[in-house]
Amino acid sequence: MTDHGIRAKRVKRAGHSPLDWLISKTNGAERLFAMAEGRLLKGSARLILPDGSSHLFTGSEPGPAAVFHILHWRALGRMATGGALGFARSYIDGDWETPDLAAVCALASVNRDSMAHHLRGSLALRLLDRMRHLLRANSRSRARKNIAFHYDLGNAFYSPWLDETMTYSSGLFKAGEQDLEAAQLCKYRRLLDVIDVKPGEHILEIGAGWGGFAEIAAKERGARVTGLTLSREQLDFANDRMARLGLSDQVEFVLRDYRDETGRYDHVVSIEMFEAVGEAYWPVYFETLHRVLKPGGRAGLQIITIDEKLFPAYRKSADFIQTYIFPGGMLPTVSALKHEVAHAGLVLKDMMGFADSYAQTLALWRLRFNEQFERGALPEGFDEMFRRLWSFYLPIARAAFAVAALMSSNWR
Numbered sequence: 001m002t003d004h005g006i007r008a009k010r011v012k013r014a015g016h017s018p019l020d021w022l023i024s025k026t027n028g029a030e031r032l033f034a035m036a037e038g039r040l041l042k043g044s045a046r047l048i049l050p051d052g053s054s055h056l057f058t059g060s061e062p063g064p065a066a067v068f069h070i071l072h073w074r075a076l077g078r079m080a081t082g083g084a085l086g087f088a089r090s091y092i093d094g095d096w097e098t099p100d101l102a103a104v105c106a107l108a109s110v111n112r113d114s115m116a117h118h119l120r121g122s123l124a125l126r127l128l129d130r131m132r133h134l135l136r137a138n139s140r141s142r143a144r145k146n147i148a149f150h151y152d153l154g155n156a157f158y159s160p161w162l163d164e165t166m167t168y169s170s171g172l173f174k175a176g177e178q179d180l181e182a183a184q185l186c187k188y189r190r191l192l193d194v195i196d197v198k199p200g201e202h203i204l205e206i207g208a209g210w211g212g213f214a215e216i217a218a219k220e221r222g223a224r225v226t227g228l229t230l231s232r233e234q235l236d237f238a239n240d241r242m243a244r245l246g247l248s249d250q251v252e253f254v255l256r257d258y259r260d261e262t263g264r265y266d267h268v269v270s271i272e273m274f275e276a277v278g279e280a281y282w283p284v285y286f287e288t289l290h291r292v293l294k295p296g297g298r299a300g301l302q303i304i305t306i307d308e309k310l311f312p313a314y315r316k317s318a319d320f321i322q323t324y325i326f327p328g329g330m331l332p333t334v335s336a337l338k339h340e341v342a343h344a345g346l347v348l349k350d351m352m353g354f355a356d357s358y359a360q361t362l363a364l365w366r367l368r369f370n371e372q373f374e375r376g377a378l379p380e381g382f383d384e385m386f387r388r389l390w391s392f393y394l395p396i397a398r399a400a401f402a403v404a405a406l407m408s409s410n411w412r
Helices: 002-009 018-022 024-035 076-092 102-110 112-119 123-134 140-151 180-194 212-221 232-245 279-291 308-312 320-325 335-343 355-375 384-402
Strands: 042-048 056-058 061-070 202-204 226-228 251-255 263-269 293-306 351-353 406-411
Touching: 002 263, 042 102, 056 180, 061 102, 076 320, 076 384, 102 112, 102 202, 102 384, 112 320, 180 212, 180 263, 180 293, 180 355, 180 406, 202 212, 212 226, 212 251, 212 263, 226 232, 263 320, 279 293, 279 335, 293 308, 293 335, 320 384, 335 406, 355 384, 355 406
Parallel strands: 042 061, 202 226, 202 263, 226 251, 263 293
Antiparallel strands: 042 056, 293 406, 351 406
């Protein structure tokens, strides 16, 4: 593992804003109660305070039943003033616990519209988090650091809980299918089908990961692949993988920013890399696709999009995933993507959404991650706070896909 990877796995405590301490335990409880009363429309929330008192809030419609066991009074202030990020931070720091974190995340998702104003948190904290996010924008100089923050946690971290293809993006599940590896292979093969790859054609993959797509493209379709990555850990793994499979003459991985690519290709593929580009660089990304594609060439993209209604508030703030998981990232809307595609002189042929497959993928990742953590299969140094962060990240993302606030889709 690189030195950067070792540093990245240590989760920095969020710290406590002075606003946390300005709210007494009584006022903090009152504010949380006021937020829940009349605004929890679906499901129920039971709040158990440190003094042992229990408070039940029930919506008018059925939904998830969540239990919040407040362990420290400071959690009330952090939730009341910090909004959704304060809610997450206080969990990571161990200020509250729950017997079913998935139910908590599902409850937050199904009530997002009615609770949206209160989940934004105080203006001062929103501005601070937004400024921190803007300072981590994916410029050429910053992009490699942002990618390393997440992906250079190390191959030994990801391999125990990802499937055999080492794929860290949504699979495509057939009806009744439960096998994660089969879903990933289905996703790769469909993408190759929709861009109509022929033997001998050359594919540029932007964000090549650990080489799962390149392996299928070369082995099953006879294609040549040049894969771009900014992660040294992934680069070494992918090159070793191709050498082991005897595919090094067809596949090459290079440490290169997509903006610096100068080749020309029959096809371009990019699987859940666009989310890391950043809004300021969306035009450059699609201009790059137009520039590197040969006449008549096709691009196949797998992209996570966000609900149009949520986008105005989302783009003015920094959410949990941007703050803790993917610094510099930004999810687009479908309309924003269509605009950028057209502006770059490209033609959108079709798109297919599969949010339900992503929800299923995340559920399996969470199960596998927790199992491997409990078994001690992850490398040393990933402590309890890190586990809590990832245990929060996976179900909150799953809940968003389950209610279609987010959508994974293939574009051609």
